[in-house]
Amino acid sequence: MTRQQLIDQIFAKGTYLCVGLDTDPDKIPDHLKGQPDAVFEFNKAIIDATKDYCVAYKINTAFYEAQGLKGWEVMDRTVRYIPATHFTIADAKRGDIGNTSTQYAKAFFEALPFDAITVAPYMGADSVRPFLEYEDKWAIMLGLTSNPGARDFELLDCSRRQDVLVDGVHTQPRAEGKLFEFVLQKGVEWGSSGNLMFVVGATQAAAFAQIRASTPDHFYLVPGVGAQGGSLKDISEAALTADCGLLVNASRAIIYASEGEDFAQEAAAIAQQYAFEMKGYLDGIRRI
Numbered sequence: 631m632t633r634q635q636l637i638d639q640i641f642a643k644g645t646y647l648c649v650g651l652d653t654d655p656d657k658i659p660d661h662l663k664g665q666p667d668a669v670f671e672f673n674k675a676i677i678d679a680t681k682d683y684c685v686a687y688k689i690n691t692a693f694y695e696a697q698g699l700k701g702w703e704v705m706d707r708t709v710r711y712i713p714a715t716h717f718t719i720a721d722a723k724r725g726d727i728g729n730t731s732t733q734y735a736k737a738f739f740e741a742l743p744f745d746a747i748t749v750a751p752y753m754g755a756d757s758v759r760p761f762l763e764y765e766d767k768w769a770i771m772l773g774l775t776s777n778p779g780a781r782d783f784e785l786l787d788c789s790r791r792q793d794v795l796v797d798g799v800h801t802q803p804r805a806e807g808k809l810f811e812f813v814l815q816k817g818v819e820w821g822s823s824g825n826l827m828f829v830v831g832a833t834q835a836a837a838f839a840q841i842r843a844s845t846p847d848h849f850y851l852v853p854g855v856g857a858q859g860g861s862l863k864d865i866s867e868a869a870l871t872a873d874c875g876l877l878v879n880a881s882r883a884i885i886y887a888s889e890g891e892d893f894a895q896e897a898a899a900i901a902q903q904y905a906f907e908m909k910g911y912l913d914g915i916r917r918i
């Protein structure tokens with residue numbers, strides 16, 4: 631899916647919600663548990679019930695990989711079941727030496743038809759570039775994540791003097807910033823706003839305005855509202871752009887809204903609430 635197609639979907643539907651299909655076989659309603667194809671049936675019902683309120687689905691691959699061969703097969707059928715109007719994300723957090731990343735890109739963009747994959751940028755340019763070589767596909771680089779462990783590396787102050795050769799003269803300008811800010815800068819160099827997004831956690835609302843200022847054109851995938859307590863209002867006010875620029879994900883808050891036979895209706899009700907709030911924020915911005 632192209633950037634323009636994504637933006638058109640967002641403004642046509644008035645939502646930038648991404649529903650996370652983190653389907654844990656132990657957490658699906660009891661009446662489905664005994665069924666042979668329980669996880670797919672659950673996903674199918676959630677997709678049918680929520681598709682009018684969201685523009686994207688994020689499949690966290692861990693929940694499927696944990697089920698072995700059957701899990702991969704269910705992931706395959708689930709991503710193919712999602713309507714073509716919706717942006718599909720493999721939350722797989724891959725990234726390795728170049729030739730291995732090339733295989734990961736093939737796995738998620740060719741063998742599986744995802745629009746995007748989350749990528750861990752720790753191994754640098756050659757580990758990310760293979761994901762950027764596909765037309766109309768996206769790499770979503772981890773920037774500032776939603777978890778407490780973001781403090782361990784991402785928030786480290788990495789200000790330093792850099793040796794830079796300018797007109798044959800070595801200079802040492804000072805590069806200021808935290809590790810995640812250098813990651814964002816590198817992402818902007820490696821990709822474009824048409825093939826690269828960043829993950830920025832909703833629990834990091836205080837940092838959003840500054841992040842938006844440094845990367846004004848890029849979309850962010852924002853997990854962390856709902857179960858992790860992030861505020862949709864805060865991130866929307868700080869980081870919405872004229873093109874929207876946000877895909878806000880909620881997984882558990884939507885898919886486990888009810889443990890009963892009404893799970894899909896309750897999921898739809900929560901998704902609708904998010905979409906209603908998002909419509910208000912979108913109405914407040916001017917579309918270019």
Ligand SMILES: O=c1ccn([C@@H]2O[C@H](COP(=O)(O)O)[C@@H](O)[C@H]2O)c(=O)[nH]1
Nearest residue numbers: 690775776777831853857858880881882
């Ligand atoms: O920084 C990050 C990056 C990824 N995630 C993933 O998003 C969802 C969040 O699920 P909730 O149930 O809505 O909390 C999940 O798949 C995480 O692995 C994240 O939370 N934070």
